[in-house]
Amino acid sequence: MRIACPFCGERELGEFTYLGDAAPKRPLAFAADGAEQPDAQDLFFDYVYLRDNIAGDMNERWYHGGGCRSWLTVTRNTTTHEIKAVRAAPGAGAQKPAKAGAIS
């Protein structure tokens, strides 16, 4: 398996580290007025532990630690390992301001 880093070009798998599903978004622990969200415990349990077991296309986070040290969002088919898209994860580089939790 080779991944085409949007910054470096195509590289071997050994240069990358897998983080996992790119979908989970960190829930808010507190409301705008500072009060704790009533369901924060459940939301965080879901965010930290629960994952979908997708058979098909999945957005994943990969880290190019053996190269440019950028976080990437990779669309990979989990049954065929076909990689359909690779783009920089939000916040990679200084060009664009990061938007926390967004999937680009």
Added chain:
Amino acid sequence: MAEYSWEARSPLRKAFAPGRIGLASGDAGIAMAEISDFSLVQVMARRGQVANVAKAAKKAWGALPPERPAAVVGKGATLIWTGPDQFFVLSAGSVPDPVPPLAAIFGGTASLSDQSGGRCLIQLSGTRARDALAKVSSIDLHDAVFPIGAAAATSIDHTGVNLWRGPDAANGSSVYSLLVFTSFADSLWHTLADAAAEYGVEATRTPLS
């Protein structure tokens, strides 16, 4: 507080031995050199400051920092791409603290970090340099893909390196430079020397000019 006196030492003091490695007859196909006496600073553009960093670099060295994997030779420094919106400034001569002059150049537009003592600079040249490097690198080093001025942040022997191709040597052979973390330098030197041994290696030590 105790007074310390720091003595600069080569990160290759275990692996390096000057002279011939491997094939002993005929001309050495590869010249392997430890390049010493350099200043190396990591420059990382701050959020939204990429254009200002480029402008400051252009003013200081007459060269724009590379926006893609490349090494740009400017006046008094080489700018080497290390990642999106970040690059190394490599210049000749070892100074106690190379950061203040760069801080004056970039103002508050970039974060700077001195890497002079943290990396070892190894240079491979000679007629068979590419053949030896191709054995240990997974990237395509063909002239059409990796011409003069090309650079890559990649891994060799599981070790992160910054690799770039400088101007050809006087005899026309390619010149590849590698920056590696000092603690991995001995190991990488051994790997490169093993890969190059069949072509004959001449090992030297030279200050950056």
